[in-house]
Amino acid sequence: MGWASGNEIFDPVAETLIIEGASDALKKSVCSALIKALRDRDWDTEDESLGMFEHDEAIVEAFRQNGIILECHEEHPENPWQCEEERNHCGSHRDDLGNTWTDLGSLDRLISKFVQIDKGSECEFQGVVTNVQPVEQSNGKSARIVEMEHDGQWGFVYQQTAVKVTENPEGE
Template sequence: MGWGSAGIKIFDPVARALIDAGTDPQTREDVLADIIEALQNEDWDTQQDSLDLFLNDPPTVAAFARHGITHPDHETAQPAPPPASDDCGCGHDHWKWKCAKEAGGCGYASPFSSRDKDDALAALNAHREDCTVWQATVSERAQRTTGTEPPR
């Protein structure tokens, strides 16, 4: 039998505290990955529920991914990889992002490209802060999963 309360009692509050404290992304990812590993070793079985609450935090998503836990919709919410050929000839990759409807977003796709994947992801996350469709989806997932409001 698995350990269902590990997310609500341990992982979710620690992840929220790290985010609220402004912990740098790499440190947050490393700390959360260590916690995920420890909880998995204790038979944590509600990992997906915790991931669902933090889909808008790339370091938390990356920490889960280190341990093979991904969200099926989250892949579509990430910036698309650059095309195989650089059509403009400028010599660098182009990253675009989309607030994908299939991931609970509004469907808006940025007409602009970013040179860096992290910049594109930051632009997506900035958009999601004001996207009422995305916020409603996150809130609904949180309420369905834990009966509480989503972390902010």
């Protein structure tokens, strides 16, 4: 049995920190310690408090440090898959079984990010995205041409293509 009353302790403390204008560092360390202490006592409704303070990045980070994130929960248009990545994540959706799918309309947000595009058996390419252009496939479905910074490299991205935002290995 979990313990739901943790919110009655966490929420007023977090609210007071905000009202008093605590720095991000202070909010983060106080909230993180409090979340840990409450979870040690079986607090299991943390996501409600996270939802209440989802607009405060320092508090969201305190939850993240304790392994608690707001999930994207986007559903695959055909399959019974639900995304478990963090809300507002970049790149493909991914469920708890590792199924991935890509929301083509969100690819614009990848411009200037370093990404890895995995096309299964075909090929894999990576680099900093410089441009994303919509195209129509011969079957009438839409796709995107993703252009990369180096050597005019580009590739097609379909809904089933996995796109992952990663660190640039060259550290640029």
